[in-house]
Structures are given as C-alpha cells and as structure tokens.
Amino acid sequence: MPFEPVSVARTLFQLLSRNPQLLHQFHLSRLQMEWSRLSAPYPDGTAPLAYDGVTLTLAVRNIVWRQELGLRHRELEAAIRAAWPELAFSELRFRVHELPRMPAPPAPPADPALRQRPIGRTTPGSPGEQEFRRLHDEWKDSEEPFARSLLRMLEQRLPEDKE
Numbered sequence: 380m381p382f383e384p385v386s387v388a389r390t391l392f393q394l395l396s397r398n399p400q401l402l403h404q405f406h407l408s409r410l411q412m413e414w415s416r417l418s419a420p421y422p423d424g425t426a427p428l429a430y431d432g433v434t435l436t437l438a439v440r441n442i443v444w445r446q447e448l449g450l451r452h453r454e455l456e457a458a459i460r461a462a463w464p465e466l467a468f469s470e471l472r473f474r475v476h477e478l479p480r481m482p483a484p485p486a487p488p489a490d491p492a493l494r495q496r497p498i499g500r501t502t503p504g505s506p507g508e509q510e511f512r513r514l515h516d517e518w519k520d521s522e523e524p525f526a527r528s529l530l531r532m533l534e535q536r537l538p539e540d541k542e
Contacts, residue, residue: 403432406466411479418458426478435459435468438476445473500536511537 395402407430415422424444429436439445448455456471501508515533518526 399432403430406430406463410463410466413462417462421455421458424478425473428474428476428479430466430468433468434470434472435466436472436474438478439473440475440478442475445475448473508537 395405407427410427410430414425414427424440425437425448427435428438437448439448452471452473459466459471501511511533515530515537518530518533521527521530
C-alpha cells in the first residue's frame with residue numbers, strides 16, 4: 380500500500396472532529412485571536428467569550444453597547460459569518476462582562492541564519508574599520524559615560540596598529 384501525504388490541516392480537522400468540545404474550543408481560540416480583523420466598531424467594544432457549537436456569546440463592555448448590539452445584531456452576525464464561514468452557530472448572545480484579554484498570536488521561531496555572532500577585530504582598510512574609526516574620532520573627546528564605554532568597545536574591535 381503506497382503512502383499518501385496528508386495535509387496538516389486535514390489531520391488536525393480529523394483529530395478535532397472526534398471531540399466536539401475540543402473543536403469548539405479551537406474555534407473560540409481562533410476567533411479570539413482574529414477578532415480584531417472584524418469590521419469597526421465591533422472589535423472595540425466586544426470580544427468572544429464562549430462558543431458551544433450552537434451559541435456564540437460575546438462579552439460587551441457596558442449596557443449601552445449591549446443595547447446597541449441588540450439593535451444591530453443581524454449586521455454583526457452577518458459580519459461574523461462572512462469573516463469565519465466555518466463557524467456554525469444559530470444564536471448570538473451578549474453579556475456585559477469585562478473584555479477578556481485576547482491571546483497573542485504565537486511568535487515565529489527565530490531564524491537560525493540570523494543568529495548573532497560575536498564581532499571580532501576588523502581588518503585594516505575594511506568598511507567596518509573605517510566606520511569604527513569615524514565613530515572613535517567623533518566620540519573621543521566626549522565626557523559622557525555611555526560614550527566612554529562605547530569608545531572602549533570600539534578600541535577592542537579596531538585592528539592593532541603595527542608601527
């Protein structure tokens with residue numbers, strides 16, 4: 380039997396579909412992370428609070444927002460369905476509640492090619508040496524402690540003068 384590659388998205392969906400509660404939590408987390416892309420003014424005064432597959436509950440910051448969204452709930456529901464078509468809910472509820480802090484999107488892993496490397500001595504005549512000498516000449520008369528420490532560092536990086 381030959382091996383067929385399977386996409387990560389398909390595998391993840393298969394795993395999540397075995398446990399509906401986990402799937403609903405996944406949708407809620409995704410909705411919370413992407414909530415700011417919803418059209419204004421909704422992201423400013425609302426935030427996803429709970430989702431159970433049938434009901435989507437939104438936290439609203441005060442009673443005035445709750446009343447406003449009660450009048451505009453069809454418009455908000457259409458915006459949510461347009462932004463997240465895979466989210467299946469039949470009821471939209473509003474609860475006056477402190478807006479939860481949205482989880483930050485995960486930081487991308489550091490690129491190993493961009494690792495910092497120590498700066499050694501420059502070679503005579505190199506662009507680095509020319510720049511270091513320019514900075515050294517510019518700061519050599521400064522009395523500021525920060526400039527003095529930078530001068531000491533620059534002196535360690537300049538090529539040794541051989542006379």
